[in-house]
Amino acid sequence: MSTSSAPATGVAGADPAARARVLTDAATNGDRRALARLLTAVENRTPIAEAALRVLYPKAGRAHIVGITGAPGAGKSTLVAVLIAEARRAGRAVGVVAVDPSSPITGGALLGDRVRMQAHAADADVFIRSMASRGHAGGLAATSAAAAAVLDACDFDLVLIETVGTGQSEVEVAAAADTTVVLEAPEMGDEIQAIKAGLLEVADIVVVNKGDRPGAQRTASQLRAMLVAVARVGAADRGHHGATEGSVVPPSILTTRGRPRPKQPEVLITTATSGDGIPELLAALNRHRGLGREGPGAAARLARAQAQVWSILAERTRASLAESHRRAGTTAILQAVADHELDPFAAADRLLATLRE
Ligand SMILES: Nc1nc2c(ncn2[C@@H]2O[C@H](COP(=O)(O)OP(=O)(O)O)[C@@H](O)[C@H]2O)c(=O)[nH]1
Ligand SMILES: [Mg+2]
Numbered sequence: 001m002s003t004s005s006a007p008a009t010g011v012a013g014a015d016p017a018a019r020a021r022v023l024t025d026a027a028t029n030g031d032r033r034a035l036a037r038l039l040t041a042v043e044n045r046t047p048i049a050e051a052a053l054r055v056l057y058p059k060a061g062r063a064h065i066v067g068i069t070g071a072p073g074a075g076k077s078t079l080v081a082v083l084i085a086e087a088r089r090a091g092r093a094v095g096v097v098a099v100d101p102s103s104p105i106t107g108g109a110l111l112g113d114r115v116r117m118q119a120h121a122a123d124a125d126v127f128i129r130s131m132a133s134r135g136h137a138g139g140l141a142a143t144s145a146a147a148a149a150v151l152d153a154c155d156f157d158l159v160l161i162e163t164v165g166t167g168q169s170e171v172e173v174a175a176a177a178d179t180t181v182v183l184e185a186p187e188m189g190d191e192i193q194a195i196k197a198g199l200l201e202v203a204d205i206v207v208v209n210k211g212d213r214p215g216a217q218r219t220a221s222q223l224r225a226m227l228v229a230v231a232r233v234g235a236a237d238r239g240h241h242g243a244t245e246g247s248v249v250p251p252s253i254l255t256t257r258g259r260p261r262p263k264q265p266e267v268l269i270t271t272a273t274s275g276d277g278i279p280e281l282l283a284a285l286n287r288h289r290g291l292g293r294e295g296p297g298a299a300a301r302l303a304r305a306q307a308q309v310w311s312i313l314a315e316r317t318r319a320s321l322a323e324s325h326r327r328a329g330t331t332a333i334l335q336a337v338a339d340h341e342l343d344p345f346a347a348a349d350r351l352l353a354t355l356r357e
Contacts, residue, residue, distance in 0.1 A: 016046070020049075020051035020052040020055060021051075023038050023048070024153075027150070027153075030124075032127065035150070035151075036129070038052050038150050039147055039150060042146045042147050043143065049146065053149065053150070056149060060149040061152065062152060062157065063152035063156055063157050064179070064289045065159045065161065065177045066177055066179045067161045067163065068160055068161065068181045068183060069163050069164070069174075069180065069182055069183065069199065069202075070164075070184060070199070072164055074184060074185045074210075075273075076183050077098070078209075078272035079207070082272050082275050083278060084096070084126055084160075088123065092158045093125040093157055094156060095126075095129075095158070095160070096126075096161075096162065097159070097162070098130045099140065099162065131143070140172040141173070141175040142312045144173050144177075145175070148176055161173055161176060171201075171202055172307075172311065175304050175308060178289060179204045179205065179289060181205045181281075182200060184206065184209070185209050185213070186208060186210055186218070186219040187213070187219065205288060206223055206266070206267045208220045208267065209270050210271065211270055211271040212273070212276075224267050227265055231264060268280055268281055317355070320355050329354070330351065333347050
């Protein structure tokens with residue numbers, strides 16, 4: 001573990017690149033406080049984070065990055081805790097990023113997660129970090145990917161990203177992960193059937209958790225049937241799936257990524273509370289990782305790179321637009337549209353041109 005007087009913590013005032021260098025040197029040498037600071041910088045998207053990533057990104061690329069998504073209460077955090085234990089038995093260092101979409105006021109779920117994961121608190125080869133998603137999906141792919149890259153560069157060889165599946169966020173997180181696990185629980189109600197289709201779209205492995213509950217087998221069969229339907233729709237309607245609408249992730253992430261899949265996602269049953277099915281899940285993760293290294297994996301990696309860069313680009317373009325709105329001249333252009341002296345398309349073109357200046 002780190003010492004509290006590490007030089008990493010005492011360089012106030014230095015420029016971002018210099019501060020980043022001190023932090024990355026310390027973090028890659030096992031200083032967990034420096035690692036925590038880097039992840040805070042990533043979460044807050046500070047200049048230090050960007051400078052650090054410039055150093056760390058070339059060192060990353062070895063970890064298996066696994067996204068775990070599903071409805072609240074499906075058992076994601078419980079599953080993550082037992083997966084950590086199983087991976088530790090295999091001698092792997094595990095990093096966890098829990099993307100928490102809740103506001104600080106409703107942080108109860110997060111507290112529960114902390115309690116569940118406390119078993120690993122003293123283990124230096126386990127690092128767990130919660131991150132707020134700041135109420136918007138934009139940039140989530142880039143932030144999650146950056147956090148995973150930092151852990152990857154610091155020699156964590158399994159990185160788990162837990163996120164609540166609410167629609168857009170899991171598509172973004174899938175863009176950061178090598179393998180996406182979608183977690184379901186038996187009998188969670190018909191109202192979630194609609195989201196399921198969107199969730200299944202990004203699944204590499206589907207897990208029915210709470211295998212101790214009645215209906216687990218039936219849910220697994222239903223999901224297998226749904227996966228057949230999703231694959232059929234995907235093949236017939238490539239690039240026009242509803243899940244991409246309004247997305248900051250380019251459509252190709254959903255079309256290129258794993259489709260046509262080498263085979264349908266596996267459906268497994270686990271009981272996170274007892275550990276039943278966890279070795280099988282870890283084996284399935286390893287199998288999928290093996291698949292990813294062959295031909296189709298290269299296309300998937302390229303699609304993910306595109307999604308991450310696109311995510312940053314979309315966010316920066318929005319910020320530039322907002323900035324240009326504040327500038328003098330914008331109001332005049334808008335007024336011209338209001339007065340029908342300029343059409344809205346020409347106005348948008350002019351504003352776009354100011355972005356390039
Ligand atoms: N019966 C049963 N309960 C489970 C299982 N896994 C998780 N739970 C419970 O389901 C609740 C929600 O779990 P949690 O991991 O917080 O779900 P998350 O919101 O998806 O992270 C908790 O009370 C867990 O103890 C399981 O396999 N079987
Ligand atoms: Mg949770």
